[in-house]
């Protein structure tokens with residue numbers, strides 16, 4: 001009998017995971033990846049520091065391994081990410097012409113992967129919580145226009161892949177999601193290429209915004225696809241039974257918000273197992289954020305997600 005599968009239960013939607021090439025040699029990791037997921041987001045392998053460590057000198061070995069792995073297992077790939085204020089090689093800070101460096105980076109990476117990537121996170125995390133532009137190196141040295149320029153260059157480089165803006169803290173209606181909404185509406189009006197918005201969903205236990213579905217819907221109404229791109233729900237560790245139950249409820253709410261919207265076409269969790277989650281490294285004392293525990297055992301959240309997908 002086939003194991004139940006998130007990917008199969010999601011039907012026309014993709015159900016993906018952030019994956020690192022380092023873990024592909026671990027049998028339980030690949031077993032779950034292959035049997036449960038239909039999409040891969042490289043967790044670090046496609047970032048600027050990994051793909052262009054020196055100006056004009058590209059290195060794709062690790063990312064290529066993931067892309068080949070995905071395709072040989074009939075999974076899609078979400079490219080992540082082309083323009084982001086962090087994971088930059090140090091030469092970018094010294095670049096005399098950052099706009100040209102940004103264009104060259106987008107072209108170099110996207111050309112290499114033409115035909116292999118379903119969606120690209122072209123620009124990642126360009127806004128602050130108050131809705132202003134994040135003071136990234138791109139904002140400071142190029143200005144507001146760097147975002148639309150990135151999307152224009154991306155479309156010109158590969159007209160067949162779908163281009164996303166991706167951010168965190170925009171799951172509910174707030175100053176930041178308002179700012180992203182205004183950007184998307186403006187891009188659509190002016191014909192700047194943008195096909196999808198990624199809602200990362202790095203959430204703290206018990207904090208799924210009650211207006212999440214309303215928020216996703218207003219973006220969908222602008223004519224973009226909606227993606228849940230980096231879902232995880234962290235809690236203090238060790239986790240209690242009650243907390244794991246609350247987490248299952250939280251996951252269910254996020255999945256249901258997506259399922260209520262036909263344009264919500266992709267859900268990705270930011271990792272497979274709590275063993276390798278980024279959370280404990282960034283939020284000391286927190287963890288247990290994913291669907292499988294550190295021993296690859298299915299958590300209550302896994303069962304809640306599977307059930308929500310099946311009911312849709």
Ligand code: G3I
Pocket residue numbers: 043044047087124200230278
């Ligand atoms: O590969 C080196 C290793 O050789 C070295 O020994 C080790 C020592 O620190 O570092 C390793 O690299 C780390 C890499 O993850 C691989 O594990 C980097 O230091 C570390 O900064 C990097 O962190 C990643 C981070 O993005 C920055 O790229 C996280 O794994 C990854 O989960 C995180 O993902 C981001 C999304 O891209 C955007 N949204 C937020 C999300 C969480 O921060």
